[in-house]
Amino acid sequence: MKSPMTRRDFIRGTSFAVLGTAVGFPRNTQLEAPKSRVILIRHAEALDENSEFNGPVIQQMLDEAVMKLLDQSDPTAAFRLLVKPEDIVGIKSNVWSYLPTPPEVEKAIKRRLLDAGVKEENIGIDDHNVRENPIFVKSTALINTRPLRTHYLAGVSGCIKNYIMFGESQDAYHPDSCAALGSLFDLPQVKGKTRLNILCALTPQFHGRGPHHFSRRYVWNYKGLIVGQDPVAVDTIGLRLIMAKRRQELGPGEELPPVPKHIQIADTKYGLGTSDLNRIELIKLGWTEGVMI
Amino acid sequence: MKDLAPSIPKKILDWESVDQDVVYDRKTIYDYMDGGAEVYLGFDFRNVFVRKYQNPSGEEIALDICDMGSPGEAFGIFSCDREDPEAGIGQESEYGYGLLRFRQGRFFVSITAAGDEQRAEKAILELGKAVAPLLGPAGPVPDLLTCLPESGLKENRTSYFHAALNLNNRFFVASENILGLGKDTDCVFAEYAVSPAETEDLLIVRYQDEDRARAACESFLKAYLPEAGPAAAALTENRKWTMARIHRNYLAVVFEAPSKEYAETLCSAIRFPPK
Numbered sequence: 001m002k003s004p005m006t007r008r009d010f011i012r013g014t015s016f017a018v019l020g021t022a023v024g025f026p027r028n029t030q031l032e033a034p035k036s037r038v039i040l041i042r043h044a045e046a047l048d049e050n051s052e053f054n055g056p057v058i059q060q061m062l063d064e065a066v067m068k069l070l071d072q073s074d075p076t077a078a079f080r081l082l083v084k085p086e087d088i089v090g091i092k093s094n095v096w097s098y099l100p101t102p103p104e105v106e107k108a109i110k111r112r113l114l115d116a117g118v119k120e121e122n123i124g125i126d127d128h129n130v131r132e133n134p135i136f137v138k139s140t141a142l143i144n145t146r147p148l149r150t151h152y153l154a155g156v157s158g159c160i161k162n163y164i165m166f167g168e169s170q171d172a173y174h175p176d177s178c179a180a181l182g183s184l185f186d187l188p189q190v191k192g193k194t195r196l197n198i199l200c201a202l203t204p205q206f207h208g209r210g211p212h213h214f215s216r217r218y219v220w221n222y223k224g225l226i227v228g229q230d231p232v233a234v235d236t237i238g239l240r241l242i243m244a245k246r247r248q249e250l251g252p253g254e255e256l257p258p259v260p261k262h263i264q265i266a267d268t269k270y271g272l273g274t275s276d277l278n279r280i281e282l283i284k285l286g287w288t289e290g291v292m293i
Numbered sequence: 294m295k296d297l298a299p300s301i302p303k304k305i306l307d308w309e310s311v312d313q314d315v316v317y318d319r320k321t322i323y324d325y326m327d328g329g330a331e332v333y334l335g336f337d338f339r340n341v342f343v344r345k346y347q348n349p350s351g352e353e354i355a356l357d358i359c360d361m362g363s364p365g366e367a368f369g370i371f372s373c374d375r376e377d378p379e380a381g382i383g384q385e386s387e388y389g390y391g392l393l394r395f396r397q398g399r400f401f402v403s404i405t406a407a408g409d410e411q412r413a414e415k416a417i418l419e420l421g422k423a424v425a426p427l428l429g430p431a432g433p434v435p436d437l438l439t440c441l442p443e444s445g446l447k448e449n450r451t452s453y454f455h456a457a458l459n460l461n462n463r464f465f466v467a468s469e470n471i472l473g474l475g476k477d478t479d480c481v482f483a484e485y486a487v488s489p490a491e492t493e494d495l496l497i498v499r500y501q502d503e504d505r506a507r508a509a510c511e512s513f514l515k516a517y518l519p520e521a522g523p524a525a526a527a528l529t530e531n532r533k534w535t536m537a538r539i540h541r542n543y544l545a546v547v548f549e550a551p552s553k554e555y556a557e558t559l560c561s562a563i564r565f566p567p568k
Contacts, residue, residue: 004469004516011530096327098407151328152462171323174331177458177468209374210392210403211341211357213329216410217390252531253549256465 005264010256035281036233036274038226039065042287046202046223053202055104058225062108062198064285065227076115082195083141085117090136094146094162095127098214101146105200105225109143130165131189142190144231145198148238149205152213154178155260156242158235159197160272166190177259182266185231197234199226204238206245207257220245223287232273233280235263237293240277244292294342294360300427301344301356308346308354308416315343335456335476336369337362346416352408354391354417358424359401364432369453371396373463379449380418383425384432387449388414393421397428437481440497440543442562447492450484464494464548471516472544473509477501485559493533493550495559500542510539513546526553540565 041061045054063075072078083089091109093101106125113123124135131137146162153174154161163184164170173181184190201224209215222241228234239260247255267275274280284291294316303310315325318340322330325343333341339360346354361367368385377389383402386395391410394403404420406413435453452463455478457470463482466472474480479499484492500506514521518535521527526536533549536556545563550556 004467004471006467006471006517007465008517008529010465152332153328153458157328177461209376210394210405211326211329211333212355212405213327214405215390215392253464259461259465259468261468 005259005261007256035279036228036230037069037281037283038228038230038233038237039069039283039285040201040224040226040237040291040293041065041068041285042222042224042291044223044287044289047221051203051221053102053104055107058102058104058202059108059111061225061286062105062112062227065198065225066112066196068283068285069227069229075112079112079116082143083113083116083118085119087118087141088122088135088139089113089118089124089141089143090130090133090139091123091125091143091145092130092136092162092165093125093127096147098212099147099149099203099205099219101200102202105145105198105202109145109196109198113143128165131168136189139189139193141195142193143196143198144194145200147200147202147204148226148242150208150213150218150242150257151178152208153259154181154262155257156235156239156263158238158263159199159231160184160235160262160266163187163190176261178262179265181262182232182270182272185266185270185272194231195229197228197231199234199238201226201238201241204241204245206242207250207254222290230273232263232266232275235266236275236277236280237282239263240293248292294340294358297342297358297427298344302420302423305346305420305423306416308348308413308420311345311347311353317341317343331458332373332462333359333370335454335459337366338370346420348412348416350408350412352406352412354413354420355405355407356420356424357403357405358428359403361399361401363399364396365435365453367396367399367401367432368434369455369459370401372452373454373459375449375452380421382418382421383428386421388418391417393417395421395425397425398430398432400428402428435479435481436566437479437497437499440564440566441481441483441495442485442559442564444562445485445487447484447486452482454480454482460496464496467516469516471509471512472498472546473500473505473512474498487551487555491551493555493559494548495563496546496548497563498544498546500544503542506539506542506544510537510544513537513544526556528553536560538563541568 066078070078126133151157207218264275266272342358344356377387380386380388383395383397391406457474536547538545538560547556
């Protein structure tokens with residue numbers, strides 16, 4: 001048996017190092033690598049008083065995040081660093097009925113892809129049909145976006161898990177707490193194409209119950225987006241946010257969602273990005289009240 | 294399960310059945326539950342009958358009736374996820390924020406609101422009351438629960454299950470299955486009040502034989518309490534005690550005890566059945 005990550009490791013705060021050792025990839029191989037930049041941007045008016053998404057504010061948040069991510073002063077210029085006009089771009093969204101990717105986020109991404117010169121007919125938005133959707137089949141670039149939430153099996157559903165629909169069989173990725181999700185990024189339809197990951201923390205879900213792991217009582221208006229080019233780093237920050245919220249609402253004993261191991265394994269086994277907080281440059285922008293991380 | 298369908302109301306208040314009823318079995322349940330299927334498959338789940346209702350505003354509630362194979366298994370899936378007040382429906386139930394859960398005999402039922410839970414509440418409770426009598430006689434809880442010491446046992450915080458996934462959803466222990474749990478192990482996890490502010494937790498696992506219990510204990514100590522020594526107990530980083538005890542084919546583990554004495558007292562009070 002591999003050396004497991006235990007409850008005690010989380011109490012000690014050493015889970016990341018433990019898991020890295022467990023799968024046999026020494027952490028010091030990445031010491032010379034640059035840090036992964038992750039932008040956490042929040043805006044008090046991202047949702048209105050009726051908890052409806054505010055499209056113009058979300059567009060502004062996305063713009064500011066991507067500009068900061070790529071050190072640009074103009075959102076179109078920033079997106080031009082991500083895509084070329086001749087690219088065929090699939091926006092991998094998420095349609096889970098209880099907590100889908102907000103259409104306002106999809107619209108904001110598409111707006112900037114168009115501004116960057118990508119033809120409208122070369123932009124697709126899809127979730128369940130990405131394996132058949134002609135845009136995704138022919139895609140030369142992918143934008144990955146979905147809401148942040150907990151998950152019975154994977155612990156956390158984030159940008160890594162969002163690609164499960166590219167797999168031939170989703171069930172095949174379920175064993176061992178979805179440990180192999182990172183391998184999805186090596187599939188031919190996906191490999192090397194992901195230009196941007198946008199983890200929607202506008203209304204994240206920190207706990208789940210019932211057959212569908214959903215109850216609105218566990219969703220809160222955090223009003224944030226977590227944005228980066230490294231999906232592992234983005235999900236690592238998302239996990240930290242979920243853990244902070246769980247600690248606050250459920251108590252220290254409930255800090256952990258079930259087994260959030262696939263994020264670290266995406267780093268240490270599949271080399272998809274970094275789950276080491278010391279290797280992540282987290283830049284926080286905007287509204288700070290209740291930021292928690 | 295389809296035999297039940299004609300008896301279940303098609304309309305509750307102003308909520309009407311929409312779409313076709315669907316029954317999912319152990320193979321097709323993945324089509325219905327995103328990520329939740331394994332939680333059910335960790336029990337002797339047979340199938341689930343699903344009917345959806347909509348109100349004039351288009352909001353939806355979902356009725357799920359799971360045949361869990363036996364009353365003990367129905368208790369198990371019900372017990373792993375309890376947080377809300379009793380609703381007085383079926384053998385045991387709870388309701389909160391648009392989610393009604395109850396068990397009756399070998400059936401476990403959940404009724405879930407997808408939209409505004411306040412608008413759905415009355416219909417959910419009425420539907421539950423209409424369905425419960427259709428599900429046959431009551432059934433007993435698993436016999437393993439009789440092992441639990443009574444003193445300090447917190448009401449409605451006892452869970453019964455078999456698999457590591459269910460344990461980790463209830464109380465995360467480890468990323469690997471260090472206790473050797475599976476379909477052929479029976480587990481009970483219970484919370485005990487030590488003081489108004491403090492609790493400790495007790496896990497009892499019943500294995501098929503003594504060898505497996507002993508191997509599981511060794512595996513647990515090696516992975517979780519390597520410093521434990523012969524006493525099989527150690528103070529962990531949060532200043533709480535963890536202790537493991539073997540009794541024939543049973544393994545008991547106390548987590549989060551405020552002192553070694555509390556852990557020992559709880560272990561000693563376990564009522565293992567006579568050989």
